[in-house]
Amino acid sequence: MTEASVTDEAQPSLGSRPVSLAGVEPDAYVHLSHHTGLGPFDASSLRPADAATTGSADRPLPALASPRVADEYGTGPYSVLLPDGTSVTVRIVLVRDSTPAVLGDDFLIVDRTGLPRAAARTTTLLLTGDALNGRALRSAAEGTAGEGTAAAVQLRAEERTRHVESPLQSGAERLYGVAVAAGAGYAVLALVLTVLRTAPERGALLARLRTMGMTRAQGRRLLILTALPQAFLAAAGGMLTGWADIHLLSPGIDLTAVALASPSVLEGAVLRTDPLSLAVPALTVLLLAIGVPADQAWWTSRRGSVRELRLGDD
Numbered sequence: 001m002t003e004a005s006v007t008d009e010a011q012p013s014l015g016s017r018p019v020s021l022a023g024v025e026p027d028a029y030v031h032l033s034h035h036t037g038l039g040p041f042d043a044s045s046l047r048p049a050d051a052a053t054t055g056s057a058d059r060p061l062p063a064l065a066s067p068r069v070a071d072e073y074g075t076g077p078y079s080v081l082l083p084d085g086t087s088v089t090v091r092i093v094l095v096r097d098s099t100p101a102v103l104g105d106d107f108l109i110v111d112r113t114g115l116p117r118a119a120a121r122t123t124t125l126l127l128t129g130d131a132l133n134g135r136a137l138r139s140a141a142e143g144t145a146g147e148g149t150a151a152a153v154q155l156r157a158e159e160r161t162r163h164v165e166s167p168l169q170s171g172a173e174r175l176y177g178v179a180v181a182a183g184a185g186y187a188v189l190a191l192v193l194t195v196l197r198t199a200p201e202r203g204a205l206l207a208r209l210r211t212m213g214m215t216r217a218q219g220r221r222l223l224i225l226t227a228l229p230q231a232f233l234a235a236a237g238g239m240l241t242g243w244a245d246i247h248l249l250s251p252g253i254d255l256t257a258v259a260l261a262s263p264s265v266l267e268g269a270v271l272r273t274d275p276l277s278l279a280v281p282a283l284t285v286l287l288l289a290i291g292v293p294a295d296q297a298w299w300t301s302r303r304g305s306v307r308e309l310r311l312g313d314d
Contacts, residue, residue, distance in 0.1 A: 002028035004101045004124040005112050012069075013079040013087075019069055021080060021088075022101040023112030023120055032100050035128050039064070039096030046094070046111055060091040064109040070095045080108065086116040100126055125151075132157070187285065195292050202293065216298075223293040231289030235282035246273045 002025060010021035026043040034040040046062055060077035070092050077091040090110060099109055101124065112120045127137075132155060141151040206219045214222075250271035 001125060001127045002032050003112075003122040004029070004126055005115060005120050005122060006101055006124045007083055007119065009083045010108065011081040012073050013081065014073045017072075017106065019080075019106040019108055020102040020104060021082070021108045021110070021119075022099070022124075023110055023115045024101060026111055029101070029109075029126075032126055032128060036100055039099045041094050041096060046109065048111060048114060060089040061110045061114040062093045063090040064094040064096055064099065065092045066099075066105050066107050067095055067097060068105045069108060082116070082119050084116070084118045086119060088115055088119070100128075184281075184284075188288070191288055191292065220294055220298060224290050227289055227293045231286050234289070235286040238285065239278045239282045242278050243273055246271055 005023035006020065007022075008020045009018050011018050024046075026046045030041060030043040030046075041064060046064060048059075048062060063076075073092075075092040077089050079087050079089050081087045088110070090108060092108075099107060101107075101109065137153045137155075141153050202223060206223070209219055209222070210216075253271050
């Protein structure tokens with residue numbers, strides 16, 4: 001848990017559109033950012049070099065900003081007017097696409113020790129963990145209402161649940177499933193046709209090796225070793241191609257409309273690599289390419305060698 005001082009009505013002196021300004025404790029906030037994967041950074045970048053820094057014109061506060069704020073207002077230093085009439089001067093030193101304390105695309109994150117006393121009061125508690133209970137948190141928040149403080153509780157997991165199962169998302173999942181099934185069917189068909197075409201030659205080869213004294217187990221291992229190089233190269237090439245495609249296409253593809261049901265979302269949806277999704281198809285191809293020759297060797301060894309030799313001689 002870490003505390004934050006968040007205001008949504010901070011007004012930069014160089015523009016007309018307000019931004020969200022959050023004052024945080026750098027060390028705790030950095031730990032939270034790394035844990036959630038939302039804009040991680042180094043705490044020393046946000047901490048003022050001079051302990052006496054108060055956000056004045058001659059001693060601006062280092063700030064983390066969103067790309068839109070950095071592009072529109074520059075890296076500063078410039079003054080930001082706060083809702084209570086005070087102001088603070090900031091200088092942008094870091095740019096991140098997202099951050100835990102603020103939603104949206106317009107935000108500034110600074111060390112709260114450099115803010116005026118009124119602006120530095122705690123307005124938000126940020127929690128993360130493996131088993132956060134929304135009902136228990138809301139019950140605790142309602143218990144503070146009698147003291148004159150009513151707190152709203154918002155969980156990322158609950159917000160994500162509200163934005164799933166849209167018609168567009170379900171349709172995209174079905175389309176993707178059909179495409180994967182069709183690709184897998186074509187791959188299996190190609191593998192089966194290849195095995196059927198080369199089955200007589202492999203059977204004759206095993207029969208000849210049997211007459212030369214090679215055991216059945218040695219014959220099976222030989223077929224597996226023969227199929228292994230091209231199968232391994234195919235699996236590795238597929239994984240590498242998938243990884244490269246995702247990294248090349250992700251900057252130009254926004255999956256927010258497909259992944260989330262509402263346009264007012266907490267965070268965007270971008271194309272990312274999933275090691276499991278890349279590894280499972282590659283391992284399946286590898287197992288099929290090795291398993292089919294091994295099964296053929298086992299079946300051929302049971303049928304005997306005379307018929308296979310005659311087929312090979314023809």
